[in-house]
Amino acid sequence: MNKPLKQHLIDPEICIRCYTCEMTCPVEAIEHDDNNVVVDAEKCNFCMDCIPVCPTGSIDEWRVVNEPYSLEAQFDWDELPAQEEIETAGGEAETGLEALDDAMAALLAEAHAGAGGKAKAPASASKPTINMYNLSKPAVATVQGNYRLTAEGADTDVRHIILDLGGLPFPVLEGQSVGIIPPGQDAEGKPHLPRLYSVSSPRDGERPNFNNVSLTVKREDRGLCSNYVCDLKKGDKVRLTGPFGATFLLPDDPQARLLMICTGTGSAPMRAFTMRRQRTVGAKSGGMVMFFGARSPDSLPYFGPLNKVPDALLKKHLVFSRVPGQDKEYVQDRMVSEEEEVAEMLADPNTHIYICGLRGMEEGVEKTLTNIAESIGQPWGALRDTMRGEGRYHVETY
DSSP states (O other), X not given: OOOOEEEEEOOTTTOOOOXXXXXXXXXXXXXXXXXXXXXXXXXXXXXXXXXXXXXXXXXXXXXXXXXXXXXXXXXXXXXXXXXXXXXXXXXXXEOGGGGSOHHHHHHHHHHHHHHTOOOOOOTTSOOOOOOSBXXXXXXXXXXXXXXXXXXXXXXXXXXXXXXXXXTSOOOOOTTOEEEEOOSSBXXXXXXXXXXXXXXXXXXXXXXXXXXXXXXXXEOOTTOHHHHXXXXXXXXXXXXXXXXXXXXXXXXXXXXXXXXXXXXXXXXXXXXXXXXXXXXXXXXXXXXXXXXXXXXXXXXXXXXXXXXXXXXXXXXXXXXXXXXXXSOOOOHHHHHHHTHHHHHHHHTOTTEEEEEEEOTTHHHHHXXXXXXXXXXTTOOHHHHHHHHHHTTOEEEEEX
């Protein structure tokens, strides 16, 4: 019998096909086809460079095998295979990661810390549809509208894009993402890979009971796909992949409380959550609190519509860092000011936390949650891990 081997794998259910891991891998061990992103066991040297950059934790999967899973097998997976029973050198059977050696276990612990651990969907969330449309068989949508969300003089150009799927089925849940395939080819003559955007509309459509979805897209300097999307005109055709994402989902329990922390276009899933709650449970909701950061009111997406959402449904803390004549304030600063409210939510087992936006916000928010949790006698690391294990703690930063 061959000595058991450690194999690095990617969870196809959780992976959002952003291809960041593939672009990061220094030994080109990660590749993709039209369906999945996979790891070549013959090339992977366990350097762990791909672990921290994954926004979902789907990259952080391992199996102990007698024979590595081939690339062909991985390309066909819809879900990860269970850990098989492995016979050790002493003839005893072991399962799970018990067969990993101490050195590898230490590396995994370090990797988990860098990636923030693996996400889990809320227990009451609806079952998501994953990867219904891929690179070779994309969905084709028609642009219904393209609306600028930020003021003309603002330093950011953020757009609200509405896409009509017509009669094409495209079941997407709040918190999921879709890929947009920009036209043309890259420098090597290959078609461009999709860019991922969070859906900002609820599952029953931007307009209730219409088969359409909306996206919140910021124009990036030299951004290939963002400029393509922001320049779309009504009637244009767009190729979509997805849906993607199986963990950053809305609980269907109306008593679940949502603590939402976001910056910029990280507001997209929060908008979808809010609209879903408005349409389904209204004021009966368990309550939602949002800390939303931007440079100024002119550069905060959905500033006007957000202010019209009643506080009974959504309590809003809109935070600005570049308003003339005012001190800089970031979301973590406002969370400190509202420490009592945040602490009360942290102590409630019905609370779900969602963090979405620029990766730079993560460290400050984590420190603030640490301090607030400790003020009520809760070590934040243990509380966070418990919440994550219960599907109540979610982070997607980029």
